[in-house]
Amino acid sequence: MCDRKAPITATPARCLRCCPAPCCEPCVSYCIFDLESAVFDTRHIYQRACRELLASYNKSLPDSVLMQCGPMETPEMAELICRKCELPVVWEQFLVQLNEHTCELIANPPLMEGVERLVNHLHCNCIGLALITASKRSLFCKKIRGNEDFFKLFDHVLCADEYNQPKPQPDCYLLAMDLFCERPPPECCLAFDGTTKGVQAARDAHLQVIMLPDPDLPCCWSELATQRLETLKDFDPEDFGMPYLEPLSEPSPPESPRNSVNDKAIESSQEEELRGSTQEEEAPPAEEPAAEAE
Secondary structure, eight states, X not given: OOOTTOOOOOOOOOSOOOOOOTTSOOOOOEEEEEIIIIIBOOTTHHHHHHHHHHHTTTOOOOHHHHHHHTTOOHHHHHHHHHHHHTOSSOHHHHHHHHHHHHHHHTSSOOBOTTHHHHHHHHHHTTOEEEEEOSSOHHHHHHHTTTOHHHHTTSSEEEXXXXXXXXXXXXXXXXXXXXXXXXOOOGGGEEEEEOSHHHHHHHHHTXXXXXXXXXXXXXXXXXXXXXXXXXXXXXXXGGGGTXXXXXXXXXXXXXXXXXXXXXXXXXXXHHHHHHHHHHHHHHSOOOOOOOOOOO
């Protein structure tokens, strides 16, 4: 997976489900995940990097500027922040500092909530799995350290140095489909992405797409998405004709200290009553006094 010289080859054929006939309702047999926004939860890392870097200049990031940064490329975002926050450095220097600080924070990102459970379920049910990333192969190998077994579940990984045009161009999604053993029709593929440009790229590749954006992203920026979810634990495969995945059980509410004390008092009272009734049952019957001799 991490051999830089290894050529990109199509995944070997396995028990992938056949796509339905045109007369049937389309179902999904292949899924393509974006590493940075649908597998790793990096939604708050760039925002945190900006805020911490601005704090070093005794500046803060206004929410109005943050909202404008949503659909922008990093250089465009750096230029806007420099101008709006009146930083004492040119935007090119701020961009270098931002990239360096982001790399420090993103070195070991957490997995998206629910992704491990979902990917294991899809793999066990023979759904074809692909992964795309905006990182080069060498950086990708560093990012997945400690999670190698999980990433082996994907049939192939497409890195940034293996396709030409970045998002919002659809190249990465189109090539990811080409790498399956047989190129599936778009209606049988489902993309998972967390960025507006990623959603645009998936839609331009004629794919359905599940969007996992930052919760603060306005709803109008996710209108192209087939579904908008906060985490993958909310995803229902049956909505797209895939095998049933049992929903997670809701955690029971924690006991309040007051109820806990009352329950213990009731239990103690019940135990004392039970103990008393047991002693009464076990007590030998009183002997009748012997009759006096006449």
